[in-house]
Amino acid sequence: MKPVGIVLGTKPSNPLEFWVGVESGNYLQLDDVVMVRSRIDGSSQEIRFYGLVHEVQKFLEGVELVYDAQLVNSGIVPANIAYMARIMVTRIEPEIFIPPTPGDPAFRAQGIDLEKALYYDNMKNKIPVGLSRSGDVVYLNYDFLNGREGAHVSISGMSGVATKTSYALFLMYSIFQKADDRSRIHGLIFNVKGKDLLWIDKRNKRFEGKFAQDFKKMGLEPKPFQNVGFFAPPEVPGSDIPATKDRLEGINTYCWSMKEFAQEGLLRFLFAEGDEGTSSLHYVIDRVSEKLQQLAKNSPPDILIDENGREIESLDKLREILQEVIEDKESKTDTDRYREWFGTAATATAYAFLRRFHHAASHCRTLIYGHESKPIKWDRTRLTVVDISDLHGIAKMFVVGSILKKVFKEKEESGNPYPKIFVVLDELNKYAPKDRWSPIKDILLDIAERGRSLGVILIGAQQTASEVEKRIVANAAIKVTGRLDSSEVLSKEYEFLTGNFRQRAIMLKKGSMILYQPDIPNPVMINFPLGPWATKKEEVEEEVHVPEEFDRF
Template sequence: MKVGIVLGTKPSNPLEFWVGVEKGKFLQLDDVVVVNSKIDGTNEEIKFYGIVQEVIKYLEGVELVYDAQLVNSGVVPANLAYMARVSVTRIEPEVFIPPTPGDYVFKAEGIDFEKALYYDNMKRKIPAGLTRNGEVVYLNYDFINGREGAHISISGMSGVATKTSYALFLLYSIFQKADDRTKIHGIIFNVKGKDLLWIDKKNKRFTKEHREAFEKLGLPPEPFKNVAFWAPPEQEWSEIPSSGERLEGVFPYKWSMKDFAQEGLLRFLFAEGDEGATSLHYVIDRVSEKLQQLAKESPGDVLLDENGQEINSLGDLLKLLHEVIEDRETKRDPDRYREWFGTAATATAYAFLRRFHHAASHCKHLVHGNKSRHIDWRSHQLNVIDISDLHGIAKMFVVGSILKKIFREKEETGNPYPKIFVVLDELNKYAPKDKWSPIKEILLDIAERGRSLGVILIGAQQTASEIEKRIVANAAVKVTGRLDSSEVLSKEYEFLTGNFRQRAIMLKKGTMILYQPDIPNPVMIKFPLAPWATKKEEVEEEVSAPKEFDQF
């Protein structure tokens, strides 16, 4: 559909030009257009594809502020100028000359729309949402799964930006449309409430309109399938998962004392440590090494100390460490202190114990006994791990321990398949820019080396500016929902060109700005309400089949 012409009153260049919109037609922000032109001095045709970045209207021929009223009354003659600024996304063939004033401008449809957004160059693509006009927007899957790039970063204000909802939508799209979908798994850390413990149930708010949007995206309008739910025990020594109203299909997870020692998980109880406290980190490493040594020497599934006494809980370990320090102070067995704490001063050892005691009080129900309940992520395509009710230290421990084990397993096999997508919200808490944390080290490993090992991070955060820079920089795909006015000025959002920074401040729920390497400009998208429930109140009651009665 022809909508106007390339203006001659505004300068054009190969990267940008202005369109004069015809009377009775309209262009709005984010519309995709195409211009057919000719290369000067030849008969060769050239096509310019672009996205509308700015739209303005004004009256030509008037100067005074209130002349618009006189124009409406027919007293003063004037013309309404309706113009749109177009940012060029592609030129075919790549001859970088400006379009010629007077060239016709059309709304891009069909193959022209696909070329404008480089879909024709995407060998493997997945639906990422819809434009305002209802056209499907695709992501190049090669920049997600590690072939060309990896990882997705989603930013936005809490409660408004729908970060988790969009992360779930992308994961669902990957599960349905990826070419390797039979060889991928997902892990979602549920950090808020029990919302994600219902994603295998139908959403009663899902309407015909939402169904049509899913069908247009080529996605089946159904809840997630093949899902396992995991929750921490209600209390120490309990086998009952703390999963709120969700009772069936939830498995408990925990670590045995031997696994805790053998896998070096002590460090994750000190995730909020100060990087400058080198003496404390020295003690953490020494105690961790001693525990690993004891684990090697202990038979079966139990963890024994040097005297053959069983360490059955974090409380037992705390008591043991107190005894070790007392042995030194009373000079009863100073060699034992050196085995556990090395050359650290007693004051440092006590500082370690104080922090360990605090962490153990919040994690005692997660680490105890001689039997672990591991999260077997290979048995289901999607695993939802609930950490919502845990204290901050316990959340750090669970996330760090699980990611460390996954990454170590992938390093040992060296095989990128099966690939695993990890969805982690509140990323700024786990990988802060200016603070040390062992979890940050693992997330950095995933960001920098996970691509080759098949571990892909879908990270969501309120403020990308407060996250370790290398984690954000390694995300090939960046998505933003509504942003705070101060946050949007950060360097992390330099990909928001043109007026996108201003628009990010006023985005509504369900609308995102998407940037991917294939397309030089960000794209505004919207995504429909999901067919899966994200809270108990949304679950559609299942209608049971009518019972058949015997006839007498």
């Protein structure tokens, strides 16, 4: 193995940072991994320094004027080109913290040296998560993802440029193929934009050439997602036809019965906005929810009956009953019934609740209706895709909140971390905003803080991590960043972007991400290839059907 350069003596060296002069005929670029052999003065003991290239410089030695470069190129003025690389140390073996000696040879880390530099040799369970700029496989310590040592992933980046959902899919694919507990894990993905994720069980006709080679290099079998369950809202209340436009085959509908809506206390998920100034409104939400749970308890199976024996078969019917209760209070016909529904709240607050409820009901009529519940059984397939892309914001909030509440409740009751479930949720800044109230914020906080022990792992994506509840971001052991806005990158949430990574985050192209994991003291730049699964109808590879008469051949 030939050296690419030597440790420079013209720049001060310390145990955590030094400069390498790149020899003629060689090169070092940003993110290259370097190894330097050094000896302790007066001893034969060898120390190896491992590090990443964080900065490269070229300049002419011996010239001072701005345009002397032209004279050097013409051979008029003699000068040498100095080519230097700044190395940020990631590891020292053995851990004797002295600086390398000027003149020590520097090598491009390969094989076992590369594994040591990036701590792969200490990872008992690792999965491939991309390729480095030099084409080497980058691994993630799976123990910091699945809850053994840490859990959760935070993916940030600009919409349409950072490819957050694409990388979350790639990460799930790698987990399904390479995780040591892959036979006992499930995935749950919310499809929040377009219909992209309704085709991931079909082969992508664009997947070929370099993409296939990259998958082979990472040891991943290139094929679409297998054993996928697709769920979408119905076109009209009670219908079995999913509102999914181009694809209807293999799509199941989901909905909640009025009995389940009342029994599970799902009313609060219809209220997508609020703040501390509306505490009286939250009081009414809690009171009405408690009353509905009481009615559900006293009702016959599969039917929700009010205290007067009338069936509540829809949200519109529930609104009529609530209107009636308030009017009875105003006319003093039945004040006791008002207290059962609204407690001590003023009628003005009750009307404010009713207006918001009526608005929410208009967007959720297809989701909450009648006697039949069509639940989403996430444990029946390896991967479950829930389409919420065409729903109003309130309806999206209701679906996400209701499903996550049920998942978390099931895991709490079982007390067993297996089977594990990885939940992929984009637009996290809408569901768990930093400075505003959200009906599912508490559930997401529970998942972030206690989900690790229960086997619920969150892979959250957002445009701006600075606008997400900070405890959710802080509990993510793995942080991934795509292209960022120049103002967003200055937020405290990106302090893990050391060195020049903040500047580079502003320039990232599609398919390039910055990965931070606890095992490696510095972030690592990664690229990930196009997946073999389709993400739109136009990408689906046509399936060839062999005629029956040729089957025997």
